[in-house]
Amino acid sequence: MLLAASQASAAGPGKLADPRPGDGRAERTVGEWLARMHDASRQRNYIGTFVVSSSNGSMSSARIWHACDGVRQVERIEALSGERRSTFRRDEEVLTFFPETKTVRSERREALGLFPELLKPDETAIPEFYKAKRVGSDRVAGFDADIVQVLPKDALRFGYRIWSEKKSGLVVKLQTVDEAGRVLEQAAFSELQLDAPVRMDKLAQMMAVPDGWRVEKSDAVKTTAAAEGWGLKTPVAGFKPTSCYKRTAEGIVQWIFSDGLASVSLFVEEYDRQRHLQEGSFASGATHTVTRRVQDWWVTAVGEVPPQTLRAFSLSLERRK
Structure with missing residues (x-):
């Protein structure tokens, strides 16, 4: 293969x-x-x-x-x-x-x-x-x-x-x-x-859960970026928002975009100097990741797109409330 x-x-x-x-x-x-x-x-x-x-x-x-x-x-x-x-x-x-x-x-x-x-x-x-x-x-x-x-x-x-x-x-x-x-x-x-x-x-x-097994349900709830206080200063060409979720336990918002083929996810959480040590760009195969601090927030942009696309998203993201 x-x-x-x-x-x-x-x-x-x-x-x-x-x-x-x-x-x-x-x-x-x-x-x-x-x-x-x-x-x-x-x-x-x-x-x-x-x-x-x-x-x-x-x-x-x-x-x-x-x-x-x-x-x-x-x-x-x-x-x-x-x-x-x-x-x-x-x-x-x-x-x-x-x-x-x-x-x-x-x-x-x-x-x-x-x-x-x-x-x-x-x-x-x-x-x-x-x-x-x-x-x-x-x-x-x-x-x-x-x-x-x-x-x-x-x-x-x-x-x-x-x-x-x-x-x-x-x-x-x-x-x-x-x-x-x-x-x-x-x-x-x-x-x-x-x-x-x-x-x-x-x-x-076959989807029936066997007796004695523990079920862990995702705590992600559907929301909107606007409701969570986020927006883009300028859209990234061709990409449209498709959905947005909030993981209540971790306080992480995931905003998802697609151009019909490629997709990008923006993960936003409160900045923690203990965990969020360095801004940067990473790659694994076709998947790229860009991390960036935005005021008191930490943004992680992930997608099967070039890193410059993720940087465009992270630079355009702004806090609106």
């Missing part, structure tokens, strides 16, 4: 081909490509092994069972590396089981981690900030795929190289690339059964 950097920085294994999508019609627009991929992730059942690797050498894998009916979705993710855990997602409800401690973490997530996690058509600026073209074909996990290059039109976001299964559009491999074409992170199915007989009711039954 893990490609050498020299190989991954090219278009990837596969053959360059006729730039048409393969169905005899003209090249799709970036919106059409991404809508097709998004719909496939919501409408197809599958079972597969998913491997994620980063440029820093880290790698993780998971077994996924995904069932959907076009409206509702249920998913089981069994971690094959790291701490033993099983995660179940039913629409916005997420339960993570930790067998070592017999603990279940319960939370709600508006975003299910699908790629692309598209905003509503009238809310997205994807065509304004990205362009796409088909650059070839390949086989991934036994399936024929179109290789689609999604390139940003500015320096505030990364590009993507996407392997989209020809018949359904399902994303079977994804690379996040920087402005020089270097692969920062790769996620791909090493094995996939498309349209597998996965039943939503069977997966839902």
Whole structure:
């Protein structure tokens, strides 16, 4: 799964081909490509092994069972590396089981981690900030795929190289690339059964908490940045606020933004000189982090975007009450 950097920085294994999508019609627009991929992730059942690797050498894998009916979705993710855990997602409800401690973490997530996690058509600026073209074909996990290059039109976001299964559009491999074409992170199915007989009711039954297990519920409550006294002096081009939460026990506010593909989270908490020692910028694969003190507050900006994007957010953030 893990490609050498020299190989991954090219278009990837596969053959360059006729730039048409393969169905005899003209090249799709970036919106059409991404809508097709998004719909496939919501409408197809599958079972597969998913491997994620980063440029820093880290790698993780998971077994996924995904069932959907076009409206509702249920998913089981069994971690094959790291701490033993099983995660179940039913629409916005997420339960993570930790067998070592017999603990279940319960939370709600508006975003299910699908790629692309598209905003509503009238809310997205994807065509304004990205362009796409088909650059070839390949086989991934036994399936024929179109290789689609999604390139940003500015320096505030990364590009993507996407392997989209020809018949359904399902994303079977994804690379996040920087402005020089270097692969920062790769996620791909090493094995996939498309349209597998996965039943939503069977997966839902597995979400029952066993007797004797402890349930830990997230204390995050939905709020707005304005209600918490925060705003942006100037918006960051293409990014729109999607949600905001407050973790009451820790006093941390999380403000989430998206441009339709990339997302950014701003975490704001009271400044503590014991814990918040140094402002800085950090990277792990495609994920970057920028920390900064704003008056009596500590801001942590995180996202799969270039560090200059996170700095723009942190510099624009202001206290309004």
